[in-house]
Amino acid sequence: MQNQLETTEEEECVLRPMNCELNQLSRPDGSAMFMQGDTVVVAGVYGPIEAKLQKMMHDRATVETMFSPAKGPPCVDDRAKETVIRETCEAVLLTALHPGMAISINVQELQDSGGLLACAINAACLALIISSISMKFTVAAVSCMIDRESGKLIVDPDSTQIQQARVTFTYVFEGIKKDLVSCHTTGRFSENELMESLEKCRAASQNIFDFYRNIVEQYAIKL
Amino acid sequence: MASQYKTIHPVKYLRDYLAQDIRPDGREFLRFRSASVNVGAISQADSSAIFKIGSTTVVCGIKAELAAPKADTPNCGYLIPNVELSPLCSPKFRPGPPSDQAQVASKTIDDILINSSALDLTDLCVCIDKLVWVLYCDLICIDYDGSVTDACLGALVAALKSLTLPEVQHNPETGAIVVDTSDRKPFPLKSLPVSTTFAIFDEQLLLADPTDEEESLAKGKLCLVIDGPELCGLYKPGGIPISQELLSKSLEKSKKRADLIRKVIEAAVTN
Amino acid sequence: MRETPLSNCERNFINRAIAEDTRLDGRQLLEARPVEIHFGANWGCCHVALGETKAIAQVSCDIQQPKASRPNEGMLHINVEFNPIAAPHFEAGRQSELAMQVNRQLEKCFKDSRCVDLESLCIVADEKVWNLRVDVNILNHDGNLVDCASIAILAALTHFHRPDVTTTGDSITIHSFAEKDPLPLTLHHYPVCVSFIVFESGQIVMDPTYMEERVGASQLTLGLNSYRELCSLQLCYLGKTSVTADVVPSISPHAANYANKLVTQIRKAAQQDVEAKYNKEDRDVCRLKECITFGKLTAMTKPKLSIKLAHWVAGKSSPKSDMETSDFQDEDDNIKTLGHGSAELITNMSKSVGEGGPNTWQASEESSDDEIEDIEILQETKLEKKVLDDIDLGGDSEEEDTVTVSKNDIM
Numbered sequence: 001m002q003n004q005l006e007t008t009e010e011e012e013c014v015l016r017p018m019n020c021e022l023n024q025l026s027r028p029d030g031s032a033m034f035m036q037g038d039t040v041v042v043a044g045v046y047g048p049i050e051a052k053l054q055k056m057m058h059d060r061a062t063v064e065t066m067f068s069p070a071k072g073p074p075c076v077d078d079r080a081k082e083t084v085i086r087e088t089c090e091a092v093l094l095t096a097l098h099p100g101m102a103i104s105i106n107v108q109e110l111q112d113s114g115g116l117l118a119c120a121i122n123a124a125c126l127a128l129i130i131s132s133i134s135m136k137f138t139v140a141a142v143s144c145m146i147d148r149e150s151g152k153l154i155v156d157p158d159s160t161q162i163q164q165a166r167v168t169f170t171y172v173f174e175g176i177k178k179d180l181v182s183c184h185t186t187g188r189f190s191e192n193e194l195m196e197s198l199e200k201c202r203a204a205s206q207n208i209f210d211f212y213r214n215i216v217e218q219y220a221i222k223l
Numbered sequence: 224m225a226s227q228y229k230t231i232h233p234v235k236y237l238r239d240y241l242a243q244d245i246r247p248d249g250r251e252f253l254r255f256r257s258a259s260v261n262v263g264a265i266s267q268a269d270s271s272a273i274f275k276i277g278s279t280t281v282v283c284g285i286k287a288e289l290a291a292p293k294a295d296t297p298n299c300g301y302l303i304p305n306v307e308l309s310p311l312c313s314p315k316f317r318p319g320p321p322s323d324q325a326q327v328a329s330k331t332i333d334d335i336l337i338n339s340s341a342l343d344l345t346d347l348c349v350c351i352d353k354l355v356w357v358l359y360c361d362l363i364c365i366d367y368d369g370s371v372t373d374a375c376l377g378a379l380v381a382a383l384k385s386l387t388l389p390e391v392q393h394n395p396e397t398g399a400i401v402v403d404t405s406d407r408k409p410f411p412l413k414s415l416p417v418s419t420t421f422a423i424f425d426e427q428l429l430l431a432d433p434t435d436e437e438e439s440l441a442k443g444k445l446c447l448v449i450d451g452p453e454l455c456g457l458y459k460p461g462g463i464p465i466s467q468e469l470l471s472k473s474l475e476k477s478k479k480r481a482d483l484i485r486k487v488i489e490a491a492v493t494n
Numbered sequence: 495m496r497e498t499p500l501s502n503c504e505r506n507f508i509n510r511a512i513a514e515d516t517r518l519d520g521r522q523l524l525e526a527r528p529v530e531i532h533f534g535a536n537w538g539c540c541h542v543a544l545g546e547t548k549a550i551a552q553v554s555c556d557i558q559q560p561k562a563s564r565p566n567e568g569m570l571h572i573n574v575e576f577n578p579i580a581a582p583h584f585e586a587g588r589q590s591e592l593a594m595q596v597n598r599q600l601e602k603c604f605k606d607s608r609c610v611d612l613e614s615l616c617i618v619a620d621e622k623v624w625n626l627r628v629d630v631n632i633l634n635h636d637g638n639l640v641d642c643a644s645i646a647i648l649a650a651l652t653h654f655h656r657p658d659v660t661t662t663g664d665s666i667t668i669h670s671f672a673e674k675d676p677l678p679l680t681l682h683h684y685p686v687c688v689s690f691i692v693f694e695s696g697q698i699v700m701d702p703t704y705m706e707e708r709v710g711a712s713q714l715t716l717g718l719n720s721y722r723e724l725c726s727l728q729l730c731y732l733g734k735t736s737v738t739a740d741v742v743p744s745i746s747p748h749a750a751n752y753a754n755k756l757v758t759q760i761r762k763a764a765q766q767d768v769e770a771k772y773n774k775e776d777r778d779v780c781r782l783k784e785c786i787t788f789g790k791l792t793a794m795t796k797p798k799l800s801i802k803l804a805h806w807v808a809g810k811s812s813p814k815s816d817m818e819t820s821d822f823q824d825e826d827d828n829i830k831t832l833g834h835g836s837a838e839l840i841t842n843m844s845k846s847v848g849e850g851g852p853n854t855w856q857a858s859e860e861s862s863d864d865e866i867e868d869i870e871i872l873q874e875t876k877l878e879k880k881v882l883d884d885i886d887l888g889g890d891s892e893e894e895d896t897v898t899v900s901k902n903d904i905m
Binding site: 043 | 536552
Binding site for chain 1: 323326327329330331334337338339340443450452453454455456457458459460461462463464465466467470474
């Protein structure tokens with residue numbers, strides 16, 4: 001452990017290019033098309049809108065999420081993604097400000113080329129920012145994987161890299177203290193691998209927060 | 224008096240307890256509930272297990288059937304876990320098609336088994352491209368009192384651990400299948416993944432093994448799956464953010480708990 | 495959420511404007527909105543924008559057993575999803591009447607007109623055929639969903655390539671794209687839908703917006719191909735109206751011309767992208783990325799980012815976790831084996847307070863005996879190390895105790 005402490009060098013990591021357009025759709029109150037490499041997702045937010053009677057909550061707003069895949073009918077896998085997106089957005093939103101209302105967050109996959117869940121959460125966060133619903137904090141999701149052969153950690157892998165993955169992690173961090181909001185893993189990993197990936201993704205998440213900040217700055221100054 | 228207070232102010236009721244460093248059922252924050260397991264109670268199933276954590280009870284029954292494999296994976300069998308959250312276990316659930324929660328629970332259990340590589344699906348192959356075993360694992364929750372994923376996984380793993388499959392003779396030419404039920408071989412389970420659930424409250428308060436009441440009022444949930452020295456799942460679907468220390472703390476606790484649960488399952492199976 | 499009702503003001507305004515040959519967006523009555531087509535990186539993925547109406551189509555294929563009635567033909571399924579992202583009144587997971595109607599119209603236009611050569615999709619007659627599935631997801635609803643979806647479907651079908659298959663006797667091999675070049679679909683003709691709205695004043699409007707659709711009196715959708723042939727026709731009355739004039743003959747030449755132009759545009763766009771893919775050019779012509787209007791105030795792009803991450807060192811946080819563990823060492827959990835096939839893990843606290851079990855707070859030798867009275871233990875299982883001083887459930891012993899009592903009066 002001692003010699004490891006001494007070799008604190010920096011490692012090169014590559015994040016895929018990020019492209020985004022806000023309010024591309026005319027109907028939703030806030031929408032974002034977000035691309036990370038070839039993974040493309042559109043998120044649209046309506047809210048606060050009238051809630052359905054059976055889902056209405058008297059003390060806070062209901063958060064409804066819908067994740068629809070590009071191909072095939074929605075399956076259990078998409079339900080699981082939906083749950084992660086919903087619970088993450090519930091943590092983000094100040095739902096107590098809109099009792100008895102609903103906030104509907106809809107995410108549509110256009111193209112999956114690795115890190116779909118992370119991309120979906122980032123798009124949802126951007127759509128929430130532009131829809132100007134009150135939020136507690138912003139969130140950024142980062143995916144990473146460990147290569148099967150080399151055991152190397154790759155941040156933000158693409159679809160060809162992911163085929164070689166032994167483990168994949170998707171982390172969601174909040175913007176203030178960079179605490180962990182959501183986490184999803186596949187594969188077997190050791191505690192050290194977990195901690196290493198967590199630390200690296202936490203550092204990488206700063207770039208996504210910077211992206212949020214830049215895009216908001218860009219339009220906020222002109223308005 | 225206390226019950227009225229609890230009905231009117233459920234959140235405050237729990238908070239008052241937590242402020243006194245104790246939980247409503249008398250446990251300390253990081254104390255788990257008792258767990259018990261019984262295997263082989265259902266004689267009709269190929270293997271079965273009942274797993275209890277506190278009053279949360281899950282029954283697992285495994286039925287093995289023979290089927291043709293998928294074209295793209297000719298040497299793999301299937302394992303189909305299905306979690307049922309019926310109105311029997313809690314008034315939260317309505318009769319009818321499986322709720323989102325049940326679907327997500329089934330998916331989580333399936334994911335954990337695949338991730339842990341506890342079972343090798345090629346072990347379920349009888350004859351390549353012709354005949355494989357399909358394991359239908361029905362997990363029925365009888366009493367829903369929090370940490371259901373833990374109980375489901377416990378029941379499933381205990382049932383798989385005690386599973387025996389009959390010897391099958393398959394003639395590729397004639398396609399005849401002879402099942403010798405007298406000669407049953409134990410199914411090799413490579414490892415024993417154990418999941419532990421934590422509830423997270425305001426100001427980074429961690430409660431181990433929450434009850435249903437605590438779970439529904441919690442600000443977040445964390446589920447760790449431990450398998451020997453390694454982890455095979457860390458699931459936190461949103462909720463309040465947690466710090467690094469809290470994560471290490473829960474990891475430490477769940478490792479210990481996993482050891483104990485593993486011993487309990489092994490004790491029950493070998494007994 | 496229910497659909498927001500249309501006010502009389504809006505209704506009258508649009509009716510009056512249309513009567514004066516004016517449309518809200520400044521178009522001529524028989525003028526369609528511009529069509530933009532973008533393709534994804536995968537085969538058969540296509541994003542279409544018809545003005546503000548947007549849809550995404552994705553073609554996928556798998557191998558299935560054919561229908562008994564048509565044993566040597568592949569299958570084509572068209573599914574249009576109306577998700578709440580397109581408009582708040584769409585409900586997730588439920589087929590609304592509108593969705594059913596649109597689905598049916600598109601099926602008529604594509605499936606019933608037999609534009610895809612399904613016979614070429616047969617692998618082994620009566621056994622294995624390709625099953626094509628076109629999923630259309632509406633992203634933004636600004637009227638004329640049928641046209642937008644039909645353009646997306648046609649573009650996606652033209653663009654789609656399926657993997658090559660070789661049959662050797664009984665078994666078939668599906669080649670990955672790396673092994674053998676994928677094959678395009680054969681299309682006999684190229685149909686698209688062209689929609690019109692007839693107003694109470696008798697005026698006919700092409701490519702209606704959402705607002706115009708709501709005010710209009712009747713809707714007419716023609717399915718036309720580039721040979722000016724009619725593939726499907728749908729006329730429905732949206733409200734009480736007396737318009738029965740010969741709408742179809744009056745607009746069909748215009749519609750046929752427009753359809754011809756549209757099909758040429760779709761085919762050209764698809765061809766361009768397919769060629770770029772064949773040549774493995776990374777030319778960003780009408781790729782999904784181009785959906786983003788660069789330079790717009792709300793658009794942002796960031797090239798590939800190389801970042802430096804600190805090398806992670808194991809054990810950075812270990813002293814902390816060591817401290818944590820020492821705090822919670824005082825557990826004394828017992829594992830007991832109860833009869834055949836059962837075991838129980840008893841944690842100290844829950845037994846004493848939570849479940850009203852025997853009180854182990856003032857633990858003594860007798861109290862533990864009491865508890866063991868009603869449990870049967872068949873065999874001795876040494877689970878953990880040695881037994882500390884005595885059998886003590888509630889004591890402060892650090893180790894797991896193994897309680898073993900042999901009883902003969904079982905079962």
